[in-house]
Structure formats: structure tokens, C-alpha cells
Amino acid sequence: MQAIDRAALDVQTGGDAELAREVLDLFAGQCRSILPRLADAAAAPERRADLAHTLKGSAAGVGAERVRALADAAEARLRADDGPVPLDDLAAAVAAALAEIGTAQP
Template structure:
């Protein structure tokens, strides 16, 4: 299973390959910025939930369905006052998406 649903990405970008590349680059940068803070248990849960929400929305916009689902679960758990049980899954999903984006940029 691919980390980025290219049909969803095409739908979001109107099939514009240059725009898709730009959106993916922005998403990759956002992942690199958000993930370390989201996984930092010393930050307040509300702040981490907001970060998960932002990541969830960004992932939906590029077709990163697994990242979206994992971020959604993390957000819900954080808003409920619990430490997210599936942060490792989120980290792995982001890593897979970043690797796929990098591979696409090299092709």
C-alpha cells in the first residue's frame, strides 16, 4: 500500500503535477516540523492535540491516508487526556510518506 494516494492528490491539485510536487514538499516540511513536537510528552496535551489536528488536515490534503488516520487517533486521545497509544504508528506512517515523497522527487 502506498503512503500517498495519488488519485486523491490528483483530485486535490486538479491533476497539476507541478502543484502536486509543491504541495508534497510543503507537507514534508510540515511533517518534519510537527512530528518532533507532537511526540514530545513534555508539551501540554492541548498543544499536542492541535499539532495532531494540523497534521491530520495536511495529510488529508495530499492523500496521506495512514498519516491522517494515525494523527486523528492521536488527536482524539490527547483531547481525552490520554497519552496516544499509537504514536509509533504515526511516526512510521510519516516516515513512509516522507520516503515516498523523496522517492518521487528523485524520479
């Protein structure tokens, strides 16, 4: 299973390979910025939920469905303030997406 759904990415970018690369690069940057802050258990749950929401939207925009689904689950749990939020699966999904972005051409 691929971490990035190229067909969904093509729909989002109108099949423009240059735009797809830009969108993937933006997504990668957001992942690298958001994930460490999302993992900061000392941060307010509402702030962490907002970060998960941002990551969810970014993932949806590039067809990173597993990242989207896991970020959605993290957001819901954080908004419910339902105790610790496990992020190992989300971190693994982000790592897979970043690896794919780094090695694959749109």
C-alpha cells in the first residue's frame, strides 16, 4: 500500500507534475514541523488538536489517507481531552509518507 495516493494527488493538482511536487514539499515541511509539536504532551490539548487538524487537512490534500485518518483520530481524542494520545502509528504513517515523497516523483 502506498502512503500517497497518486490518483488523488493528480485530482488535487489537475495532473500538473510541478504543482504536485510543490504540494508534496509543503506537506513534507508541515509534517516535519507539526509532528514534534503534536507529540509535546506538555502543550495544551486544544493546541495539539489544532495541529492534528492541520495535519489532517494537509494529508487529505496530497492523498495521504493513513496520515489523514490517524490525525483525525488524534484530533478527536485531544478535543475530548481523553487522556494520553498514542502517536506511534501516526508517526510511522508520516515517516512512510515522507520516505515515499523523498524517493518518488509525482
